[in-house]
Amino acid sequence: MLSFVTTAVLVRVAGPAEAGQVFFAQSLATVWFLVWDPRMEDAMQHFVPAAQRGGPGRGTRLYHRLLRVDVATGAVATVVGVAVAIAVAASGWLPDEQGTFLVLAVVAAGTATPSGSASAGYALADRLSRLGRIRVAMALAGCLGTLLALLAAGPSGYLAAGAVSGLAATVLLTVDACRHMRRACGVPRGGVDGEADREGDGGDDTRLPAGLVPFVMKSSVTASVAVAAENGVSLLAGLLGGPTLVTYLKVVAAPGRLLASVVNPVSAQLHPRLARARAGGRRAAVMRDALRSSAVTSAVGGAGVVVAVPLSGPVLGLVYGPAYAALATPAVVLMAAAALRGTVVWGKVLPSALGRPGVRLAFVTAEGLGLLGVLVVAVRSWSGASAVTAAFAWGSLCLVVFSTAGWFAALRSLVRAMPPPRGPAEPSRDPSTGDSPP
Structure with a gap:
């Protein structure tokens, strides 16, 4: 809901034409990540509970493996996307200001790519109410920061603030979700990143689920x-x-x-x-x-x-x-x-x-x-x-x-x-x- 406040202020401050350039840059950045973001959250909710039935901590191990894939893919896509945006801006295909908007929009979109996987961790740990409270607090802080940056630096500040708040939110949600997953599903022997526990049923939880x-x-x-x-x-x-x-x-x-x-x-x-x-x-x-x-x-x-x-x-x-x-x-x-x-x-x-x-x-x-x-x-x-x-x-x-x-x-x-x-x-x-x- 608070995003509508920042959007309204952006339209008021920048006018319809410049605000449209910002929205256009955000759309381009979103389309870029549509190709690269693996979006693991549905798979997590479908496969992690089944893995957990194989023994304590196995669901946690699978969740962390999928989360690492999501984070790594998002980081690579962000670096490549920024490089492409800089090249496009330098080529003269876009106005100078539009090129700046595109670079900042790619960074902002990239910081948010693992947030879906983090949210899935709260659902798996039955902590959706906590996720809601955290999101409200982060939205309030992000809205305030974005408005101040918009008023101080215009549309570029609006996009830069979105990147900073998005990164902070992703880090906070990811760390907290992993902590609650360990509490709810346990930690396998050897730690989350250690050797797979093969004792008991003789299973191999190093394999990906079929x-x-x-x-x-x-x-x-x-x-x-x-x-x-x-x-x-x-x-x-x-x-x-x-x-x-x-x-x-x-x-x-x-x-x-x-x-x-x-x-x-x-x-x-x-x-x-x-x-x-x-x-x-x-x-x-x-x-x-x-x-x-x-x-x-x-x-x-x-x-x-x-x-x-x-x-x-x-x-x-x-x-x-x-x-x-x-x-x-x-x-x-x-x-x-x-x-x-x-x-x-x-x-x-x-x-x-x-x-x-x-x-x-x-x-x-x-x-x-x-x-x-x-x-x-x-x-x-x-x-x-x-x-x-x-x-x-x-x-x-x-x-x-x-x-x-x-x-x-x-x-x-x-x-x-x-x-x-x-x-x-x-x-x-x-x-x-x-x-x-x-």
């Missing part, structure tokens, strides 16, 4: 496509319509993103519940949790839209400036789309919790391509940033209607495809492999 690499690839691509859909819109808007259109789209999407920030934490709470229900073959529990979350989030989203209808114009004018009050209608339309998407918030985690990450990949790919197509049609069919923004908003709402209907249809199919509960006489699967039925 199926982990394909699972990581599917979940990573899914997460990348989901992020690319949002940032690809800003990137394409900058290429086709210029920085002012980028700013307009950012402004009208703000109410919907605010609503999503309220609803999305539900998926983090659902993920471990759904995974445990799947492991026990409890189809009714999966269906019940999904539908209950839909009832709650639909009520929250509906109330938000009702409140936004009369207030969006005055609020946009107050926050961003009087000129932006005219964007009230597309802002409400995109908020309605966010509310509708929130009714299937379980779709973010249900496929991976059930061992079917490819299902979400299909959905986010279709919706992402649809959003880009809607933007292209809007730019080519209407003139002026305001008209294009309104057309994009209505097209996005229509797209989300079809996507939501598809998710409810997929829910029934996914639950019916779950494996039945194991009988008491059925031999258990080898816990050291972390394998799971399709």
Whole structure:
């Protein structure tokens, strides 16, 4: 929520054109890391509990191994990305100030790459409430630092402060998550980085769990496509319509993103519940949790839209400036789309919790391509940033209607495809492999 405050101040201080350059640079940096970030968090929540059943500390060992891969990949991608950004800026392809924005945006995005894996550690250790408190404190500190840097040094200070606060947050979350993982799952003999404990069942926990690499690839691509859909819109808007259109789209999407920030934490709470229900073959529990979350989030989203209808114009004018009050209608339309998407918030985690990450990949790919197509049609069919923004908003709402209907249809199919509960006489699967039925 506090990120909207800093965005509003940036638009006020820098104006729509320069703020659009900042958003464009951030979108480019995000697209760069979409390729390089392995996004281990879904794999951690799926495979670490199975590894833990093989003995004390084995889940901790696997978590640390995956975390190290995430950190190392992010560090390499950041160094290479900065080098590429400097080369692009030096070549003269971008204005000098835009090149500076791009370098800082790459650094800021790179510092945040391991944060998802750190958050998964809190979920595995059943410490999500602590994660929430830490994030609130870090958001307050980061917001204050970013505002001071923005007022003192303009957009460059805004991006530099984001890099510093992102690095501090990542280090803090990673260290704390590892500590709680050791407390919850134990430390294997020889320490987390020592020789694997082979005593007892004769297992070999130096091997990666069976199926982990394909699972990581599917979940990573899914997460990348989901992020690319949002940032690809800003990137394409900058290429086709210029920085002012980028700013307009950012402004009208703000109410919907605010609503999503309220609803999305539900998926983090659902993920471990759904995974445990799947492991026990409890189809009714999966269906019940999904539908209950839909009832709650639909009520929250509906109330938000009702409140936004009369207030969006005055609020946009107050926050961003009087000129932006005219964007009230597309802002409400995109908020309605966010509310509708929130009714299937379980779709973010249900496929991976059930061992079917490819299902979400299909959905986010279709919706992402649809959003880009809607933007292209809007730019080519209407003139002026305001008209294009309104057309994009209505097209996005229509797209989300079809996507939501598809998710409810997929829910029934996914639950019916779950494996039945194991009988008491059925031999258990080898816990050291972390394998799971399709």
